[in-house]
Amino acid sequence: MRQVKRALPGQCQALLVSLIVCAALIIQSEQQVGDAKAQRRHEPIEVNTPEAANVRSPRSVFHVRWNPNEKFIVESRENPAINSSKLAPHPRLKVSKNTKLTLSPKLYLCHDKHSELCHNKTQQFRQRIVQTFEKAMTESVNESDPNHYNVDYKPVFGDSFEEQYYPSTCLVMEAGVRVLRRKDEPFNKLPFGRLFPRQKLFRNIRNIKTCAIVSSAGSLAGSKLGRFIDTHDIVMRFNHAPTEGHEVDVGSKTTIRVVNSQVVTKPEFDFTRAPIFRNVTIAAWDPGKYNGTLEDWLTSADYDLFTNYEIYRRRYPKSRAFLIDPHSVWRLWQSLQMFAGNRAIRRNPPSSGFIGLALLLPHCPQVDFVEYVPSTRLNGRCHYYSKEMNSACTFGSWHPLAAEKLMALDMNMAEDDDMSVFQFGILRIRRPDKLLCGFNFFGY
Numbered sequence: 001m002r003q004v005k006r007a008l009p010g011q012c013q014a015l016l017v018s019l020i021v022c023a024a025l026i027i028q029s030e031q032q033v034g035d036a037k038a039q040r041r042h043e044p045i046e047v048n049t050p051e052a053a054n055v056r057s058p059r060s061v062f063h064v065r066w067n068p069n070e071k072f073i074v075e076s077r078e079n080p081a082i083n084s085s086k087l088a089p090h091p092r093l094k095v096s097k098n099t100k101l102t103l104s105p106k107l108y109l110c111h112d113k114h115s116e117l118c119h120n121k122t123q124q125f126r127q128r129i130v131q132t133f134e135k136a137m138t139e140s141v142n143e144s145d146p147n148h149y150n151v152d153y154k155p156v157f158g159d160s161f162e163e164q165y166y167p168s169t170c171l172v173m174e175a176g177v178r179v180l181r182r183k184d185e186p187f188n189k190l191p192f193g194r195l196f197p198r199q200k201l202f203r204n205i206r207n208i209k210t211c212a213i214v215s216s217a218g219s220l221a222g223s224k225l226g227r228f229i230d231t232h233d234i235v236m237r238f239n240h241a242p243t244e245g246h247e248v249d250v251g252s253k254t255t256i257r258v259v260n261s262q263v264v265t266k267p268e269f270d271f272t273r274a275p276i277f278r279n280v281t282i283a284a285w286d287p288g289k290y291n292g293t294l295e296d297w298l299t300s301a302d303y304d305l306f307t308n309y310e311i312y313r314r315r316y317p318k319s320r321a322f323l324i325d326p327h328s329v330w331r332l333w334q335s336l337q338m339f340a341g342n343r344a345i346r347r348n349p350p351s352s353g354f355i356g357l358a359l360l361l362p363h364c365p366q367v368d369f370v371e372y373v374p375s376t377r378l379n380g381r382c383h384y385y386s387k388e389m390n391s392a393c394t395f396g397s398w399h400p401l402a403a404e405k406l407m408a409l410d411m412n413m414a415e416d417d418d419m420s421v422f423q424f425g426i427l428r429i430r431r432p433d434k435l436l437c438g439f440n441f442f443g444y
Contacts, residue, residue, distance in 0.1 A: 110376075122419055122423055134406075137345065149290045149330075149348065151333075151347040152291060155337075169430070170438075174335070175331040176328055177324065178325050178328050187294070196323070197322060201320075201363075207233065211232055212232035212235045213370065214251070214371075215372045218379050218382055219381075220377075220384040220425075223371065225371075225426075230252060234256065234364060235253045235254055236258065237258075239258075240263060257277065257280050257282055258284075258352045261301060261302055261304075262302075264308050277312075281322070282321040283356075285329060285355060286301045286302050286326060287326055332354065357429070361431055368428050368429075373409050373427050375423060409421070411427075411429045412429065
Protein backbone atom coordinates (compact mmCIF):
# COMPACT_ATOMS: atom_id res chain seq x y z
CA MET A 1 0.00 0.00 0.00
CA ARG A 2 1.34 3.35 -0.97
CA GLN A 3 2.06 5.77 1.84
CA VAL A 4 0.53 9.25 1.87
CA LYS A 5 2.86 11.72 0.17
CA ARG A 6 4.28 14.31 2.51
CA ALA A 7 4.60 17.66 0.79
CA LEU A 8 4.93 19.53 4.14
CA PRO A 9 7.11 18.90 7.20
CA GLY A 10 5.59 16.31 9.51
CA GLN A 11 4.36 18.69 12.25
CA CYS A 12 2.84 21.15 9.76
CA GLN A 13 1.10 18.38 7.89
CA ALA A 14 -0.36 16.94 11.09
CA LEU A 15 -1.67 20.39 12.07
CA LEU A 16 -3.18 20.92 8.60
CA VAL A 17 -4.86 17.53 8.67
CA SER A 18 -6.34 18.21 12.11
CA LEU A 19 -7.71 21.55 10.94
CA ILE A 20 -9.33 19.98 7.88
CA VAL A 21 -10.95 17.21 9.90
CA CYS A 22 -12.10 19.62 12.63
CA ALA A 23 -13.78 21.81 10.01
CA ALA A 24 -15.52 18.77 8.55
CA LEU A 25 -16.65 17.67 11.99
CA ILE A 26 -18.16 21.09 12.71
CA ILE A 27 -20.19 20.90 9.49
CA GLN A 28 -21.28 17.36 10.23
CA SER A 29 -22.13 18.22 13.85
CA GLU A 30 -24.35 21.13 12.83
CA GLN A 31 -26.20 18.90 10.37
CA GLN A 32 -26.68 16.17 12.99
CA VAL A 33 -28.00 18.68 15.57
CA GLY A 34 -30.63 19.79 13.08
CA ASP A 35 -31.53 16.18 12.33
CA ALA A 36 -31.76 15.35 16.03
CA LYS A 37 -34.12 18.23 16.74
CA ALA A 38 -36.38 17.13 13.92
CA GLN A 39 -36.36 13.54 15.14
CA ARG A 40 -37.39 14.60 18.64
CA ARG A 41 -40.41 16.35 17.12
CA HIS A 42 -41.07 13.20 15.07
CA GLU A 43 -41.29 15.47 12.01
CA PRO A 44 -39.19 15.57 8.85
CA ILE A 45 -36.70 18.40 8.55
CA GLU A 46 -38.22 21.28 6.64
CA VAL A 47 -36.30 23.90 4.72
CA ASN A 48 -38.28 27.09 4.22
CA THR A 49 -35.97 28.93 1.87
CA PRO A 50 -37.33 29.87 -1.60
CA GLU A 51 -34.54 27.87 -3.21
CA ALA A 52 -35.78 24.76 -1.44
CA ALA A 53 -39.30 25.07 -2.80
CA ASN A 54 -38.44 23.02 -5.87
CA VAL A 55 -36.27 20.48 -4.03
CA ARG A 56 -37.88 17.17 -3.24
CA SER A 57 -37.77 16.66 0.53
CA PRO A 58 -36.26 13.36 1.71
CA ARG A 59 -39.01 10.85 2.37
CA SER A 60 -39.10 8.83 5.52
CA VAL A 61 -37.94 5.25 5.26
CA PHE A 62 -41.40 4.25 6.46
CA HIS A 63 -43.20 5.98 3.60
CA VAL A 64 -44.13 3.78 0.65
CA ARG A 65 -44.86 5.59 -2.58
CA TRP A 66 -47.42 3.22 -4.06
CA ASN A 67 -50.14 3.64 -6.65
CA PRO A 68 -52.27 0.49 -6.99
CA ASN A 69 -53.02 1.44 -10.59
CA GLU A 70 -49.34 1.17 -11.49
CA LYS A 71 -47.77 -2.17 -12.30
CA PHE A 72 -44.55 -3.43 -10.82
CA ILE A 73 -41.48 -2.42 -12.82
CA VAL A 74 -39.82 -5.75 -13.49
CA GLU A 75 -36.43 -5.63 -15.16
CA SER A 76 -35.79 -9.36 -15.12
CA ARG A 77 -37.93 -12.47 -14.84
CA GLU A 78 -36.15 -14.45 -12.19
CA ASN A 79 -36.13 -17.98 -10.88
CA PRO A 80 -33.66 -19.60 -8.51
CA ALA A 81 -30.63 -21.04 -10.27
CA ILE A 82 -30.90 -24.73 -11.15
CA ASN A 83 -30.23 -27.04 -8.20
CA SER A 84 -29.34 -24.04 -6.06
CA SER A 85 -31.19 -25.52 -3.09
CA LYS A 86 -28.62 -28.32 -2.90
CA LEU A 87 -25.82 -25.87 -2.11
CA ALA A 88 -24.88 -24.08 1.08
CA PRO A 89 -26.62 -20.67 0.89
CA HIS A 90 -23.38 -18.80 1.47
CA PRO A 91 -20.55 -20.62 -0.37
CA ARG A 92 -17.65 -19.02 1.50
CA LEU A 93 -19.28 -19.05 4.92
CA LYS A 94 -17.46 -21.10 7.52
CA VAL A 95 -19.94 -23.23 9.41
CA SER A 96 -20.32 -21.98 12.96
CA LYS A 97 -20.56 -24.26 15.97
CA ASN A 98 -23.40 -22.10 17.29
CA THR A 99 -26.35 -22.42 14.95
CA LYS A 100 -29.02 -21.03 17.27
CA LEU A 101 -29.68 -17.47 18.38
CA THR A 102 -28.87 -16.63 21.98
CA LEU A 103 -31.54 -13.91 22.23
CA SER A 104 -35.29 -13.74 21.66
CA PRO A 105 -35.96 -10.87 19.21
CA LYS A 106 -39.74 -11.10 19.63
CA LEU A 107 -39.39 -9.79 23.18
CA TYR A 108 -38.25 -6.46 21.73
CA LEU A 109 -40.78 -6.21 18.89
CA CYS A 110 -42.93 -3.05 18.76
CA HIS A 111 -44.20 -0.53 16.21
CA ASP A 112 -45.33 2.61 18.03
CA LYS A 113 -42.43 5.02 17.52
CA HIS A 114 -44.06 7.54 19.90
CA SER A 115 -44.22 5.07 22.78
CA GLU A 116 -41.58 5.30 25.51
CA LEU A 117 -41.90 1.55 26.09
CA CYS A 118 -41.22 0.89 22.41
CA HIS A 119 -38.25 3.26 22.50
CA ASN A 120 -36.79 1.40 25.48
CA LYS A 121 -37.31 -1.99 23.84
CA THR A 122 -35.59 -0.76 20.69
CA GLN A 123 -32.61 0.54 22.65
CA GLN A 124 -32.29 -2.73 24.54
CA PHE A 125 -32.37 -4.72 21.31
CA ARG A 126 -29.81 -2.39 19.74
CA GLN A 127 -27.51 -2.91 22.70
CA ARG A 128 -27.82 -6.70 22.45
CA ILE A 129 -27.09 -6.69 18.71
CA VAL A 130 -24.08 -4.37 19.02
CA GLN A 131 -22.67 -6.47 21.86
CA THR A 132 -23.08 -9.60 19.74
CA PHE A 133 -21.23 -7.96 16.85
CA GLU A 134 -18.43 -6.84 19.18
CA LYS A 135 -18.11 -10.36 20.57
CA ALA A 136 -18.16 -11.87 17.07
CA MET A 137 -15.30 -9.58 16.02
CA THR A 138 -13.16 -10.68 18.95
CA GLU A 139 -13.89 -14.39 18.63
CA SER A 140 -13.33 -14.51 14.87
CA VAL A 141 -9.83 -13.02 15.17
CA ASN A 142 -8.90 -15.19 18.13
CA GLU A 143 -9.52 -18.30 16.04
CA SER A 144 -6.80 -19.62 13.78
CA ASP A 145 -6.34 -17.22 10.88
CA PRO A 146 -4.17 -18.71 8.12
CA ASN A 147 -4.00 -15.40 6.21
CA HIS A 148 -4.74 -17.15 2.94
CA TYR A 149 -4.65 -13.87 1.01
CA ASN A 150 -1.25 -12.74 2.31
CA VAL A 151 -2.65 -9.57 3.82
CA ASP A 152 0.14 -7.23 4.87
CA TYR A 153 -1.59 -4.14 6.20
CA LYS A 154 0.23 -1.27 7.90
CA PRO A 155 -1.94 1.60 9.19
CA VAL A 156 -1.01 5.04 7.95
CA PHE A 157 -1.80 7.10 11.04
CA GLY A 158 -2.50 4.47 13.68
CA ASP A 159 -4.99 5.70 16.30
CA SER A 160 -4.66 9.37 15.43
CA PHE A 161 -7.43 11.92 15.94
CA GLU A 162 -7.92 12.19 12.19
CA GLU A 163 -8.32 8.46 11.67
CA GLN A 164 -10.77 7.99 14.55
CA TYR A 165 -13.14 10.78 13.56
CA TYR A 166 -13.03 10.65 9.78
CA PRO A 167 -16.59 9.94 8.50
CA SER A 168 -17.22 6.27 7.73
CA THR A 169 -18.99 7.12 4.48
CA CYS A 170 -15.84 8.92 3.30
CA LEU A 171 -13.75 5.84 4.03
CA VAL A 172 -16.11 3.74 1.92
CA MET A 173 -16.17 6.27 -0.92
CA GLU A 174 -12.41 6.67 -1.02
CA ALA A 175 -11.86 2.93 -1.32
CA GLY A 176 -12.95 3.49 -4.92
CA VAL A 177 -14.58 0.11 -5.54
CA ARG A 178 -14.90 -0.12 -9.33
CA VAL A 179 -15.38 -2.46 -12.27
CA LEU A 180 -12.60 -3.25 -14.71
CA ARG A 181 -12.59 -1.45 -18.07
CA ARG A 182 -11.11 -2.31 -21.44
CA LYS A 183 -8.43 0.36 -21.07
CA ASP A 184 -7.09 -1.14 -17.81
CA GLU A 185 -3.75 -2.93 -17.98
CA PRO A 186 -3.13 -5.75 -18.74
CA PHE A 187 -6.60 -6.21 -20.26
CA ASN A 188 -6.01 -3.52 -22.88
CA LYS A 189 -3.46 -5.88 -24.43
CA LEU A 190 -5.38 -9.14 -23.99
CA PRO A 191 -8.24 -10.55 -26.09
CA PHE A 192 -10.07 -11.24 -22.82
CA GLY A 193 -10.28 -7.50 -22.13
CA ARG A 194 -12.44 -6.98 -25.19
CA LEU A 195 -15.19 -8.95 -23.44
CA PHE A 196 -15.75 -6.11 -20.97
CA PRO A 197 -18.80 -3.99 -21.84
CA ARG A 198 -18.08 -0.61 -23.35
CA GLN A 199 -20.81 1.04 -21.26
CA LYS A 200 -20.44 2.29 -17.73
CA LEU A 201 -21.81 0.26 -14.83
CA PHE A 202 -24.62 2.73 -14.13
CA ARG A 203 -26.44 4.64 -16.85
CA ASN A 204 -28.30 7.95 -16.52
CA ILE A 205 -26.63 8.74 -13.20
CA ARG A 206 -28.38 12.12 -12.95
CA ASN A 207 -31.74 10.37 -12.75
CA ILE A 208 -30.70 8.18 -9.82
CA LYS A 209 -32.17 9.53 -6.58
CA THR A 210 -32.81 6.54 -4.33
CA CYS A 211 -31.29 3.06 -4.26
CA ALA A 212 -32.13 -0.09 -2.34
CA ILE A 213 -29.69 -2.82 -1.40
CA VAL A 214 -31.67 -5.95 -0.57
CA SER A 215 -29.84 -8.40 1.63
CA SER A 216 -30.71 -12.07 1.45
CA ALA A 217 -31.32 -12.28 5.20
CA GLY A 218 -33.85 -14.71 6.59
CA SER A 219 -35.45 -11.85 8.52
CA LEU A 220 -36.88 -10.54 5.23
CA ALA A 221 -39.38 -13.40 5.31
CA GLY A 222 -42.70 -11.91 6.35
CA SER A 223 -41.39 -8.33 6.24
CA LYS A 224 -43.82 -7.12 3.54
CA LEU A 225 -41.20 -4.63 2.34
CA GLY A 226 -41.63 -5.51 -1.34
CA ARG A 227 -43.57 -2.37 -2.30
CA PHE A 228 -41.09 -0.13 -0.49
CA ILE A 229 -38.13 -1.81 -2.23
CA ASP A 230 -39.66 -1.48 -5.70
CA THR A 231 -40.11 2.29 -5.36
CA HIS A 232 -36.34 2.83 -5.61
CA ASP A 233 -34.58 3.82 -8.83
CA ILE A 234 -31.88 1.17 -8.39
CA VAL A 235 -32.40 -2.19 -6.67
CA MET A 236 -29.34 -4.33 -5.92
CA ARG A 237 -29.52 -8.03 -5.06
CA PHE A 238 -26.92 -10.73 -4.45
CA ASN A 239 -25.88 -14.06 -5.92
CA HIS A 240 -28.86 -16.31 -6.73
CA ALA A 241 -31.38 -14.77 -4.31
CA PRO A 242 -34.77 -15.11 -6.07
CA THR A 243 -37.70 -12.71 -6.18
CA GLU A 244 -40.34 -14.97 -7.72
CA GLY A 245 -42.63 -16.23 -4.99
CA HIS A 246 -41.24 -13.67 -2.53
CA GLU A 247 -42.43 -10.42 -4.13
CA VAL A 248 -44.50 -9.32 -1.11
CA ASP A 249 -41.42 -9.36 1.10
CA VAL A 250 -38.51 -8.52 -1.24
CA GLY A 251 -40.14 -6.90 -4.28
CA SER A 252 -39.75 -7.88 -7.93
CA LYS A 253 -37.48 -5.20 -9.36
CA THR A 254 -33.81 -5.98 -9.94
CA THR A 255 -31.38 -3.52 -11.50
CA ILE A 256 -28.02 -5.06 -10.59
CA ARG A 257 -26.90 -8.35 -9.09
CA VAL A 258 -23.54 -8.71 -7.32
CA VAL A 259 -22.25 -12.29 -7.50
CA ASN A 260 -19.15 -13.92 -6.06
CA SER A 261 -16.79 -16.12 -8.05
CA GLN A 262 -18.14 -19.37 -6.62
CA VAL A 263 -21.60 -18.59 -7.96
CA VAL A 264 -20.06 -17.78 -11.36
CA THR A 265 -17.92 -20.92 -11.37
CA LYS A 266 -19.79 -23.82 -9.78
CA PRO A 267 -22.01 -25.79 -12.20
CA GLU A 268 -24.78 -26.07 -9.60
CA PHE A 269 -25.58 -22.36 -10.04
CA ASP A 270 -25.64 -22.63 -13.85
CA PHE A 271 -24.43 -19.04 -14.22
CA THR A 272 -24.17 -19.15 -18.01
CA ARG A 273 -27.80 -20.24 -18.55
CA ALA A 274 -29.96 -19.69 -15.44
CA PRO A 275 -32.73 -17.11 -16.09
CA ILE A 276 -31.98 -15.33 -12.81
CA PHE A 277 -28.71 -14.01 -14.28
CA ARG A 278 -30.29 -12.82 -17.53
CA ASN A 279 -31.54 -9.33 -18.46
CA VAL A 280 -29.93 -7.74 -15.42
CA THR A 281 -26.60 -5.98 -14.80
CA ILE A 282 -24.02 -8.36 -13.30
CA ALA A 283 -21.04 -7.33 -11.17
CA ALA A 284 -18.92 -10.41 -10.41
CA TRP A 285 -15.98 -10.45 -8.02
CA ASP A 286 -13.11 -12.58 -6.79
CA PRO A 287 -10.62 -11.21 -4.24
CA GLY A 288 -7.28 -12.46 -5.55
CA LYS A 289 -4.28 -11.92 -3.27
CA TYR A 290 -3.89 -8.77 -1.19
CA ASN A 291 -0.81 -7.45 -2.99
CA GLY A 292 -1.15 -9.52 -6.15
CA THR A 293 -1.11 -8.00 -9.61
CA LEU A 294 -3.97 -8.36 -12.07
CA GLU A 295 -1.72 -10.71 -14.06
CA ASP A 296 -1.41 -12.89 -10.95
CA TRP A 297 -5.17 -12.74 -10.46
CA LEU A 298 -5.80 -14.14 -13.94
CA THR A 299 -3.88 -17.29 -13.06
CA SER A 300 -4.51 -17.62 -9.31
CA ALA A 301 -8.04 -16.41 -8.58
CA ASP A 302 -9.89 -18.10 -5.73
CA TYR A 303 -12.25 -19.59 -8.31
CA ASP A 304 -11.80 -19.44 -12.07
CA LEU A 305 -14.64 -17.08 -12.85
CA PHE A 306 -13.00 -16.08 -16.15
CA THR A 307 -14.04 -19.18 -18.11
CA ASN A 308 -17.75 -18.87 -17.38
CA TYR A 309 -17.61 -15.10 -17.70
CA GLU A 310 -16.27 -15.50 -21.24
CA ILE A 311 -18.95 -18.07 -22.08
CA TYR A 312 -21.65 -15.77 -20.70
CA ARG A 313 -20.44 -12.70 -22.60
CA ARG A 314 -20.10 -14.57 -25.90
CA ARG A 315 -23.50 -16.19 -25.48
CA TYR A 316 -25.12 -12.85 -24.59
CA PRO A 317 -22.99 -10.17 -26.28
CA LYS A 318 -25.46 -7.40 -25.42
CA SER A 319 -25.43 -8.28 -21.74
CA ARG A 320 -24.10 -5.93 -19.09
CA ALA A 321 -21.75 -8.19 -17.12
CA PHE A 322 -18.75 -6.64 -15.39
CA LEU A 323 -15.84 -7.83 -13.26
CA ILE A 324 -14.97 -5.89 -10.10
CA ASP A 325 -11.34 -4.79 -9.71
CA PRO A 326 -9.88 -7.02 -6.93
CA HIS A 327 -7.50 -4.23 -5.88
CA SER A 328 -10.50 -2.07 -5.02
CA VAL A 329 -12.00 -4.91 -2.95
CA TRP A 330 -8.89 -4.92 -0.76
CA ARG A 331 -8.93 -1.13 -0.53
CA LEU A 332 -12.41 -1.51 0.92
CA TRP A 333 -11.01 -4.01 3.42
CA GLN A 334 -8.42 -1.40 4.39
CA SER A 335 -11.19 1.14 4.99
CA LEU A 336 -12.96 -1.40 7.18
CA GLN A 337 -9.79 -2.08 9.18
CA MET A 338 -9.23 1.66 9.57
CA PHE A 339 -12.75 2.01 10.96
CA ALA A 340 -12.05 -0.84 13.42
CA GLY A 341 -8.95 1.02 14.64
CA ASN A 342 -6.67 -1.07 16.86
CA ARG A 343 -9.06 -4.04 16.76
CA ALA A 344 -7.90 -6.50 14.13
CA ILE A 345 -10.52 -7.84 11.73
CA ARG A 346 -10.55 -11.02 9.70
CA ARG A 347 -7.95 -10.96 6.93
CA ASN A 348 -10.56 -12.11 4.43
CA PRO A 349 -12.31 -9.94 1.84
CA PRO A 350 -15.52 -8.03 2.63
CA SER A 351 -18.87 -9.62 1.88
CA SER A 352 -20.78 -9.09 -1.36
CA GLY A 353 -23.18 -6.84 0.54
CA PHE A 354 -20.49 -4.44 1.69
CA ILE A 355 -18.82 -4.50 -1.73
CA GLY A 356 -22.20 -3.68 -3.26
CA LEU A 357 -22.63 -0.69 -0.93
CA ALA A 358 -19.22 0.69 -1.90
CA LEU A 359 -19.99 0.14 -5.57
CA LEU A 360 -23.32 1.95 -5.37
CA LEU A 361 -22.73 4.82 -2.91
CA PRO A 362 -20.71 7.10 -5.26
CA HIS A 363 -23.58 7.04 -7.77
CA CYS A 364 -26.57 7.29 -5.44
CA PRO A 365 -27.46 10.19 -3.11
CA GLN A 366 -29.44 7.90 -0.80
CA VAL A 367 -29.06 4.18 -0.19
CA ASP A 368 -31.55 2.12 1.82
CA PHE A 369 -29.88 -1.07 3.04
CA VAL A 370 -32.66 -3.55 3.82
CA GLU A 371 -32.21 -6.06 6.67
CA TYR A 372 -28.42 -5.84 6.63
CA VAL A 373 -28.23 -4.94 10.30
CA PRO A 374 -30.74 -7.38 11.85
CA SER A 375 -34.09 -6.09 13.07
CA THR A 376 -36.45 -7.63 15.61
CA ARG A 377 -37.62 -9.88 12.74
CA LEU A 378 -34.36 -11.79 13.22
CA ASN A 379 -35.26 -15.48 13.09
CA GLY A 380 -31.93 -17.29 12.79
CA ARG A 381 -32.49 -18.31 9.16
CA CYS A 382 -29.63 -17.78 6.75
CA HIS A 383 -31.81 -16.60 3.88
CA TYR A 384 -35.44 -15.70 3.23
CA TYR A 385 -35.62 -18.37 0.52
CA SER A 386 -34.22 -21.27 2.59
CA LYS A 387 -34.91 -22.81 5.98
CA GLU A 388 -31.30 -23.36 7.05
CA MET A 389 -30.71 -22.06 10.57
CA ASN A 390 -27.27 -20.61 11.32
CA SER A 391 -26.53 -17.44 13.28
CA ALA A 392 -23.14 -17.18 11.52
CA CYS A 393 -25.01 -16.00 8.42
CA THR A 394 -25.99 -12.88 10.39
CA PHE A 395 -23.01 -12.29 12.66
CA GLY A 396 -20.21 -13.62 10.46
CA SER A 397 -17.62 -16.32 10.61
CA TRP A 398 -15.54 -15.93 7.44
CA HIS A 399 -16.04 -12.42 6.08
CA PRO A 400 -15.36 -9.57 8.57
CA LEU A 401 -19.15 -9.30 8.68
CA ALA A 402 -19.53 -8.02 12.24
CA ALA A 403 -17.15 -5.14 11.54
CA GLU A 404 -19.01 -4.35 8.32
CA LYS A 405 -22.34 -4.09 10.08
CA LEU A 406 -20.97 -1.96 12.90
CA MET A 407 -19.54 0.39 10.27
CA ALA A 408 -22.84 0.44 8.38
CA LEU A 409 -24.66 1.27 11.62
CA ASP A 410 -22.22 4.13 12.14
CA MET A 411 -23.23 5.47 8.70
CA ASN A 412 -26.97 5.31 9.38
CA MET A 413 -28.82 8.58 8.77
CA ALA A 414 -32.40 7.30 8.80
CA GLU A 415 -35.17 9.34 10.37
CA ASP A 416 -36.25 7.88 13.68
CA ASP A 417 -32.78 6.39 13.68
CA ASP A 418 -32.79 3.15 15.73
CA MET A 419 -36.51 2.57 15.22
CA SER A 420 -35.98 2.42 11.47
CA VAL A 421 -33.07 -0.01 11.68
CA PHE A 422 -34.06 -2.34 14.50
CA GLN A 423 -37.85 -2.44 14.15
CA PHE A 424 -38.38 -1.92 10.42
CA GLY A 425 -35.09 -3.30 9.07
CA ILE A 426 -34.14 -0.26 6.98
CA LEU A 427 -30.76 1.40 7.36
CA ARG A 428 -30.36 4.62 5.37
CA ILE A 429 -26.96 5.82 4.17
CA ARG A 430 -26.50 9.13 2.41
CA ARG A 431 -23.65 9.96 0.08
CA PRO A 432 -21.32 12.26 2.04
CA ASP A 433 -20.83 15.91 1.19
CA LYS A 434 -17.55 16.65 -0.57
CA LEU A 435 -16.65 19.04 2.25
CA LEU A 436 -16.58 16.11 4.68
CA CYS A 437 -14.31 13.97 2.54
CA GLY A 438 -11.25 14.43 0.40
CA PHE A 439 -8.32 13.91 2.73
CA ASN A 440 -7.66 10.40 1.37
CA PHE A 441 -5.70 8.54 4.03
CA PHE A 442 -4.44 5.93 1.63
CA GLY A 443 -2.89 8.19 -0.99
CA TYR A 444 -4.69 6.53 -3.92
